[in-house]
Amino acid sequence: MATWQEIEKDAPEFAERVRDRFAAGIHKTIATLRADGSPRISGSELEIKDGEVTLGMMADSLKLRDVRRDPRIAVHSPTLDPPKEGEWLGDAKLAGRVVEIAAPTEGAQPDGNYFRIDVTEVALTYVGKPADHLVIESWREGVGWRRTTRK
Template sequence: MATWQEIEKEAPEFAERVRAVFGAGTNKTIATLRADGSPRISASELDFADGEVTFGMMGGSMKLRDVRRDGRIAVHSPTLEPPKEGGWSGDAKLAGRAVEIPAPPDNPHEGAGFFRIDITEVALTYLGEPADHLVIESWHPGRGHRRRTRT
């Protein structure tokens, strides 16, 4: 597993593009695991700061219960409709394990949980130039950055 800072050091241009796609909107989609092992998807916000990806969850929420029981998660960037003519920044995804961290000192939310993500995978998918193929870039610990195309 890795921190965001490690990805920024190993593949800075890739990390910058992934961060920009995640920053294109407020609500991301987070996937957690229910007690029976089935997936749950929910809206969430996250932050890239100080070399880490962090997020919080309201106290009593089902996703908070999920993550405290089993920290494996996946997060998808905001979904934006591709424009008719070029310029689509793509979709970004990351997966890993949520690790609980102390609440910020100014936290007004009773029972909320705060987490960083120990990252196992990052992916960025977008249209190539010309827009007749798909480009998939990914990063994994131990393997680093990889770029593939599909037609």
């Protein structure tokens, strides 16, 4: 698994575009696994800063129970409607495993639980130029950055 810093070093322009997509809004969607293995989606806030992807969870939340049982997680950037005119910047996703960390020195909730995500994969999807194809850029652990298109 990789830190965000490793992805930034391996594919800096891609990492910057992904970070921008996640910064486009406050609320992200995360997926965790319930005890029976079915997926659970929840809203969350997330930060990509100082070479790490971090997030917090409220004590006794269902998603906290999920990640303590199974640390695998997937996160989707805020979804913004494409503009009527101009370029749609796309959606970003990442997946990996959460690792519990100490509370941040500023802004921490007294009963919050904090995590960094050790990243296994990242994807950025957007409409190409001309707007007749989809572009999928991805980074995978052990593979690195790739770009593919689909019509």
